[in-house]
Amino acid sequence: MNTQVKTDPFAQLVDPSTLVIKRWLPGPVERVWDYLADSDLRRKWLASGDMSQGAGTAFTLTWRNDDLSRPSDPRPENFPAEHSMQSKVVAFxxxxRLVFTWGAGTVTFDLEPKGDKVLLTLTHTGIAERSSKVGISAGWHTHLDILVADVSGDTASSFWSNWAKLKAEYETRIPQ
Known part of the structure; x- marks a missing residue:
């Protein structure tokens, strides 16, 4: 029996301010969870930041996307080398399931084991502006591609060039 449902690699707008993106990862689910909750593992694909194990606790996410890029893949202008955001755990x-605040919205990671695979569903709410939808979709897509590669033992694409390519693609996918 095939338990793996086909997923579209692109983020989908499920309402005007919410995007959903899915990825299959090799299990077990506990290992995938560690990549979400542990700062040292999370910084390999997204952002560092010690996260307490309880709803209502504050934490800081810090991005260093240059660390996810090859030296030959420079950061675009107008992007800082480091960026931090204050967040709060909503559900742990x-x-x-992991839910935390992201500006005026939330980010939810749902993990569903299916045989030896894990379906990760990311839901990002509260994205108002079209430009944010484009950039955030490209960002999550790129970060999740890096997560899949890392968890699978593969070499990930360089962050900045992959993000730029995906941003151009999302410009055509996200409605005006």
Whole structure:
């Protein structure tokens, strides 16, 4: 029996301010959870930041996307070398669900084991502006591609060039 549902690699707008993106990862689910909750593992694909194991606790996410890029893949102008964002844990239910604030919205990671694979569903709410939808979609797509590669033991694409390529693609996918 094939338990793996086909997923579109692109983020989908499910309403005007919410995007959903899915990825299949090799299990077990506890290992995938660690890549979400542990700062040292999360910085390999997204952002560092110590996260307490409880709803209502504050934490800081810090991005260093240059660390996810090859030296020959320079950062675009107008992007800082480091960026931080204050967040708060909304739900912490290992190894199934993690929800935290992201500006005026939230980011939810749902993990669903299916045989030896794990379906990760990311839902990002509260994205008002079209330019933010484009940039955030390209960002999540790129970061999740790096996560899949890292968890699978593969070499990931360089962050900045992949992000730029995907941003151009999302410019055609996200409605005006």
């Amino acid at each position: 239910d290992p190894p199934r």
